[in-house]
Amino acid sequence: MLTIFGTIALDTTRTPFHTVERTLGGTATFASISASNYVPTSLLGIVGHDFPAAYLELLKNRLDIRGLTISQTEKTFHYDSSFGYDLAKRTTNKTELNVIANYQSTIPDDYVDSEYVYLANNDPVQNMNILKLFSAPKLVICDTMDFWIVNKRDDVIKMIKKVDGIMLNETEAKLLFKENNILKCARLLASNGPAFAVINKGENGSLLFHNDEFFPIPAYPTEIIKDPTGAGDSFGGALMGYLSQQEKWDLKTLKNAMIHGNIMGSFAIEDYGVEKLANVNSEDIQKRNQKYKEILTF
Ligand code: AMP
Numbered sequence: 001m002l003t004i005f006g007t008i009a010l011d012t013t014r015t016p017f018h019t020v021e022r023t024l025g026g027t028a029t030f031a032s033i034s035a036s037n038y039v040p041t042s043l044l045g046i047v048g049h050d051f052p053a054a055y056l057e058l059l060k061n062r063l064d065i066r067g068l069t070i071s072q073t074e075k076t077f078h079y080d081s082s083f084g085y086d087l088a089k090r091t092t093n094k095t096e097l098n099v100i101a102n103y104q105s106t107i108p109d110d111y112v113d114s115e116y117v118y119l120a121n122n123d124p125v126q127n128m129n130i131l132k133l134f135s136a137p138k139l140v141i142c143d144t145m146d147f148w149i150v151n152k153r154d155d156v157i158k159m160i161k162k163v164d165g166i167m168l169n170e171t172e173a174k175l176l177f178k179e180n181n182i183l184k185c186a187r188l189l190a191s192n193g194p195a196f197a198v199i200n201k202g203e204n205g206s207l208l209f210h211n212d213e214f215f216p217i218p219a220y221p222t223e224i225i226k227d228p229t230g231a232g233d234s235f236g237g238a239l240m241g242y243l244s245q246q247e248k249w250d251l252k253t254l255k256n257a258m259i260h261g262n263i264m265g266s267f268a269i270e271d272y273g274v275e276k277l278a279n280v281n282s283e284d285i286q287k288r289n290q291k292y293k294e295i296l297t298f
Contacts, residue, residue, distance in 0.1 A: 001098040002244045003067065003111050004032040004166060004237065005044040005130050006120025006143075007077045007100060008059075008074040010051070013229050014082040014093075014160065020227070021271035024055045026077065027120035027143065030230035031237030033277050035118070036062045037285060038241030042111055043068055044130065046099045048076040058278060066108045074099045087225050095147060105129040116244040119163070120233055121145045126154040131162060139249060141165040143236050149176050151226045165249070167198040167236045182207060183214055196254060198239065198261070200232050208258050210251055217258045218295065220266035220288055227272045231265040234277055238264035 006028030006072065012021045017228050028045045034039045043059060044067035051070065059065050080094040103126055113135050119127040121144040127142060140163045149172060160166050166189050168176070173185035183197050186209035189197035196210040201219075208215040239261040246253050263285055270276040 001042060001111070001114045001270075002035055002039050002116040002118065002241065003042040003044055003107075003114040003134075004028050004035060004118045004120055005067075005127065005239070006031060006118075006122045006233070007079075008043070008045045008047050008051075009069070009077045009079050011229060012078070012080040012093075013227055013272065015087060016083075016085050016228065018226070019113040020272045020273065022078070024052075024058065025228075025229060027081065027122060027233045029059070029274060030061075030233035030268060030277065031120045031240070034234040034237030034268070035241030035244070035275055037264070037282065038238065038245040038260070039116075039239065040064065041237075042066070042114070044107060044111065045069070046071060046103050048074045048099045051076045055219055056113060058274075065292050067241070069103075069106070069180070070100075071099045072159065072239060074102075081229070083228065087228055090228070092147070100126075102249065105133060107133045115139070116240060117141075118236065118240040119143070120160070120236065124152055128155070128162060132135075139164050139240075139243060140295075141167060141236065141240050141243075143284050144176075145168045145169075145172055146175055157192060162196060163194050163291055165196045165198070166194045167200070167232075167239065169200040169202070169232050170204075173199050183209075186214065196249070198258065200235055202228070202231070206235070206258055206262060210254055213251075215251075215255060216257070217255070217262060218264050220292065221295075222266045223271060224270045226270060227288055228269045229272075230268045230274070230277070234268035235261035235265040259289065259292050260285070263292070267269065 007026035009026030011025030
C-alpha cells in the first residue's frame with residue numbers, strides 16, 4: 001500500500017498569460033494523483049471547511065481519502081505565487097498555513113502497515129511525526145522546499161536522515177547546502193543517510209545519485225507550458241508510484257522511475273492546477289515512455 005502525506009491546497013497562480021484563483025493544488029494532491037496511475041494510493045492530510053465539494057469528489061474518485069481530515073473550524077492551506085514570462089522562476093506572494101499549522105498527526109488503522117510512504121513537501125516536523133505512526137515501511141521518500149529549508153533547516157536535515165530516498169529541486173538543494181554544484185549537492189544529500197537522491201532541474205531534466213554514481217536524465221520535451229506548479233510533486237508521486245508498483249528500487253528500476261517522474265511532471269505543466277494531470281490515462285503515459293526510449297537510444 002502507498003500512502004502519501006503532504007499539503008492539499010487552494011492555490012492562486014499568476015502568470016503573465018493567465019491567473020487561476022483558489023484552484024486545487026498542494027504537494028500531496030499532485031503527488032497522489034500522479035502516483036495513482038501506478039498503484040492504488042491513499043491520501044493523508046487536512047483541508048478546511050472552505051474546501052470545495054467538487055475537489056473532494058475529484059480526490060475521492062481516484063484515491064483512498066479515509067486519511068483526509070476536514071476541519072470545521074479552519075480554512076484550507078492557501079498558496080499564492082507568480083511566474084514571469086519564462087515560466088521558470090516562481091515568486092511566493094503568500095503562504096497561509098491555516099489548517100496545517102496545528103495539524104495533529106493521525107492515521108487510519110488501515111494505513112499503519114503501509115509498505116510505501118511518500119512524505120511530500122510539508123512541515124518536516126509533521127512529516128517526522130507522521131512517519132512514527134507507520135509500523136515498518138519498506139521504502140520512505142521525502143521532498144522539501146525553500147519555505148521549510150529557510151524556516152526549519154535543522155528539522156529538514158533530521159527528516160532526511162530518516163528516509164531511504166530524497167527528492168528535491170535544484171534551487172532547493174543548493175539552498176539547503178549553500179553549494180552551487182548539484183553533483184556535490186546530490187552527494188551531500190546521500191551522505192546524510194538516504195540510499196538515493198534525486199534532484200530535479202525542471203526543463204533541464206533530473207539527476208539521480210545512487211551507490212556513488214550520477215545518472216542525468218533529460219526532461220521530456222514538451223512544447224506546451226502553462227503552469228509549472230506541481231511539476232516536482234507530480235514527478236515525486238510518479239517516482240514513488242512506479243517503485244511501489246515494481247516493489248524494488250535497484251538502479252535499473254530507479255532509472256525507469258525517473259523516466260516516469262519526468263513524464264508525469266511534463267503532463268502537470270501543460271495546464272493549470274491538476275487540470276491535465278487528472279485527465280491523463282495509461283495510453284498517454286505509454287506514448288511518452290516510448291518516446292523516451294527513442295530519445296535515449298542512438
Ligand atoms: P511544486 O511541485 O514545487 O511546484 O509544488 C507546488 C505546490 O506546493 C503547490 O500546489 C502549493 O500548494 C504547495 N506548497 C507551496 N508552499 C508550500 C509549503 N510551504 N509547504 C507545503 N506545500 C507547499
